[in-house]
Amino acid sequence: MTEIDPYEEVRKKLSIGPLQAPKHEKIYELLRIFWDEKTIELLSYFPQVGKLIKVSELEEKTDFSRKEIKRMLRKAVKKKTIHKSGSEYGLSPLLPGVFEAYFITRQDSEENLKKAAEIYRYLFKNMIEPPVIEKDFELFRPLLPIDSKEKLIKIDKTVDSSSKILPYELVEDIINKNDTFAVIPCQCRLVGELSGEPCEIAPSDMGCLVSGIGAKALSGFGYARSLNKEEAIQYLKETEKAGLVHIASNSYGGEHLHFICNCCPCHCGALKPSKDLRFNIVRPSNFKPNIDLNECKRCKLCLEKCPMDSISYDENDDRMIINNELCIGCGICASNCQQNAISMEKIDNFIPPKVRKIGNKTFLEHLTDLLM
Structure with a gap:
């Protein structure tokens, strides 16, 4: 036997x-x-x-x-x-x-x-x-940076006239609908630090943003650092300046209002395989960056910050070029452009499912089972 x-x-x-x-x-x-x-x-x-x-x-x-x-x-x-x-x-x-x-x-x-x-x-x-994780399972999606609606976004005229900026497409939705926040260490960058391969973009302390009851509970357990609304806004701006992408569940039913990752392309368990192995774990947003060549100073900061290496400099034409096949529409290039030469244009109207389940539960439910 x-x-x-x-x-x-x-x-x-x-x-x-x-x-x-x-x-x-x-x-x-x-x-x-x-x-x-x-x-x-x-x-x-x-x-x-x-x-x-x-x-x-x-x-x-x-x-x-x-x-x-x-x-x-x-x-x-x-x-x-x-x-x-x-x-x-x-x-x-x-x-x-x-x-x-x-x-x-x-x-x-x-x-x-x-x-x-x-x-x-x-x-x-x-x-x-x-x-x-199956390479074509679109588990996550990027959220556009803080203040995008006022400063960064334009609507492409070719998109259906009924198109509008939806709250769940923006990171500020978590700010607008919550008052209690907390930061937990980024587990992906912590893994890098523990294994002797630390991230060069940001430390693990610059991690995920949690809100509401989850934020209170994790802070109470000593696993998270509490933030008020103003501190949470400032924190998100700091992550954007570092070049981290706001990533949330690829759904619109509210999961993004409770848990947001701030991800780097070198350590993130979702963004890295999306970049290096062409997995579709992170589905691109409905937005793409557009560079105003008259305003652009060719400082190449956008090239340095782009998490997907989708921006290059063409020496012959003296201009920055965006590879839309690689771009995930995260808005990090636009939020970091000091000349305000990059805008985010809405080019698609894809609506994610209301709930994104892994088996019989969402990502957040699987995590809550263990933490709570």
Whole structure:
């Protein structure tokens, strides 16, 4: 009789919808960091991600005592490698999900955090088959910078006359509809720092913006830094000046009002594969930059700031050129142009789904399961 490998059993249960836990040596290494042999044996009796199990059911299925089961579950929940809902427990996706919660809270040993960081960094930098996330799953989208509506946006005359700037297309929507904010460290750049490859654009402390109840809770737990409305506006401006892209869930139902990432192209688990591997994880916005050549001073700051390397300088014609095939319409070039020579034109009317689900839950719900 073939002996069952509990790590393989758990690995197979960690995939949900477009999120995968590929059969790869790095994935097995990651699982061994998260869970020791006894815990993984217990977890092998868990159902697939998205479903829950009770302690009493685990007692019936395993040889562990109730005391042992509760001890192992309590430790795993504290490390944010599984989640608890009422009196039931469940597995969560490795990315996004466990990745964010594990590094936001940092409840594991420094040694394990470093080892896990090195593996996640490897997964972000290398194409493994199947990928951790399906390459055509449009999970995120960029939001235009603060003050875009007043300073940066123009409507293309070729777009349907009914077109208008929609609140969910702008980062200021999170500001306008909330009063409480907090900043949590960027998990992607933290992984770089822990693995000896820090980001040169911004530190991990310049991380995600959370609002509302989530901001209060994470600040209360000591995982986040509280901000008032004015401080949140200033913070977003600082991230834009650094060259970070505001990225939110690719939906319009309100998820973007609670959690926004501020992303770099060198470490972000969504932006980096979108740039380097041509994945479609970050769907371009409905906007594209337009350069006024009469106002442009050829300072090349836009070229330096562009996260997608979509801007170049043509020496023969002495002008900046935008490659619209590479551009994601984030507006970082426009917000950083000191001559105000770049405007953002609305060229499309794509409307995202109201809710973007990964399996049976949204990205934010998967994360909330672990953090709350």
